[in-house]
Amino acid sequence: xIALASIAIGxxxxxxxxxxxxxxxxRNILGPSNDVSIADAATYLPWVAGAMIAALVVLSVTGWxxxxxxxxxxxxxxxxxxxxxxxxxxxxxxxxxxxxWTEMIRDNMAGAAGLEQAxxxxxxxxxxxxxxxxxxxxxxxxxxxxxxxxxxxxxxxDHPSADLVVAALSNAAxxxxxxxxxxxxxxxxxxxxxxxMRLRVEVGRARIRTSARIVMAVTVLTALFIFVxxxxxxxxxxxxxxxxxxxxxxxxxxxxxxxxDRFSQIDMPERFTARRVQNGRAQ
Numbered sequence: 001x002i003a004l005a006s007i008a009i010g011x012x013x014x015x016x017x018x019x020x021x022x023x024x025x026x027r028n029i030l031g032p033s034n035d036v037s038i039a040d041a042a043t044y045l046p047w048v049a050g051a052m053i054a055a056l057v058v059l060s061v062t063g064w065x066x067x068x069x070x071x072x073x074x075x076x077x078x079x080x081x082x083x084x085x086x087x088x089x090x091x092x093x094x095x096x097x098x099x100x101w102t103e104m105i106r107d108n109m110a111g112a113a114g115l116e117q118a119x120x121x122x123x124x125x126x127x128x129x130x131x132x133x134x135x136x137x138x139x140x141x142x143x144x145x146x147x148x149x150x151x152x153x154x155x156x157x158d159h160p161s162a163d164l165v166v167a168a169l170s171n172a173a174x175x176x177x178x179x180x181x182x183x184x185x186x187x188x189x190x191x192x193x194x195x196x197m198r199l200r201v202e203v204g205r206a207r208i209r210t211s212a213r214i215v216m217a218v219t220v221l222t223a224l225f226i227f228v229x230x231x232x233x234x235x236x237x238x239x240x241x242x243x244x245x246x247x248x249x250x251x252x253x254x255x256x257x258x259x260x261d262r263f264s265q266i267d268m269p270e271r272f273t274a275r276r277v278q279n280g281r282a283q
Contacts, residue, residue, distance in 0.1 A: 051075035062227070064237060066246045077257065084261075090129070092198055097127035098161050099191035101134065105169075106184040115172055115180070116146055133157050146173040160270065161191045212260055216253070 051072040059068035101122060108118035123138035137153040144152075147170050154166035165187055172180045226233055236242045 047075060047079040051079075064243060064246065066243050066250065070250050073254070081261075088202070092195055093129040094157075094159060095161055095191060095195050095198075097129035098157070098159060098165060099188045099195065100127045101130060102165050102184050102188040102191065106181045106188070109181050109184075115169070116141065119146075119169070130157060130162075161187075161194065208260070212257070216257075219253075 054075050055068040055072040058071040059065065062068075104122040104125065105118050108121045109115065120138050120141065123134045126134040133153060133156040136156065137149055140149040140152065150166050150170045150173065154163050157166075165184070168180065168183050168187060223234075237246050
């Protein structure tokens with residue numbers, strides 16, 4: 001019965017880890033608009049299974065429920081960290097792609113092509129990170145005005161740097177613009193500067209994360225060494241009071257890890273188009 005109860009608790013906590021991961025990624029978990037694909041579920045199921053197995057192994061070896069929960073949380077934190085690293089990489093790739101696409105439009109216009117022709121030509125060789133959205137935009141140009149197609153493109157790209165480019169192109173489509181090529185070039189340089197800044201910040205914070213991993217690894221290995229060779233030193237944690245103290249000890253580590261992760265995040269600026277709509281100035 002105890003084993004079955006442990007498995008049930010592990011399954012519930014594992015499901016909770018999956019929901020937390022998807023929530024952090026900004027995915028809609030429930031409802032008809034759920035966008036969690038089968039591939040996403042397949043990606044996280046091994047982590048959920050690994051978290052459950054780790055919790056059961058730790059519980060069977062130590063008999064400490066708090067340590068079992070800590071083991072499950074540790075596996076879940078690795079999954080979250082990998083997910084965020086992938087998201088950060090995708091964000092940098094999309095930002096770089098927007099800068100390259102902007103330069104393509106500028107270069108096509110320099111070749112005496114009109115704005116719409118330049119956009120069509122750039123869509124055929126758009127960078128891979130934004131290629132699906134840009135090619136859908138080029139197909140919409142067959143039956144939509146340029147300004148409306150650009151507005152939909154900005155919504156699909158959902159990126160503050162793309163909003164600036166789309167705003168410049170939309171203004172050029174509505175009225176005469178004397179130096180659109182120069183403006184696009186300056187926007188591309190600014191976007192690339194943002195990419196370089198993010199990469200420099202990420203390199204500096206990677207050193208801090210490496211130091212934190214070393215501290216955690218040494219702590220875990222020390223605890224394992226004491227458990228194997230001097231089990232009597234840890235006998236105090238077998239009691240309910242010992243488990244309560246263990247909660248406090250692990251809570252300090254969890255709080256420190258959460259603060260480190262929270263301060264290492266680079267928040268994207270508010271979208272330019274979204275801000276205009278929110279303030280009621282969108283046309």
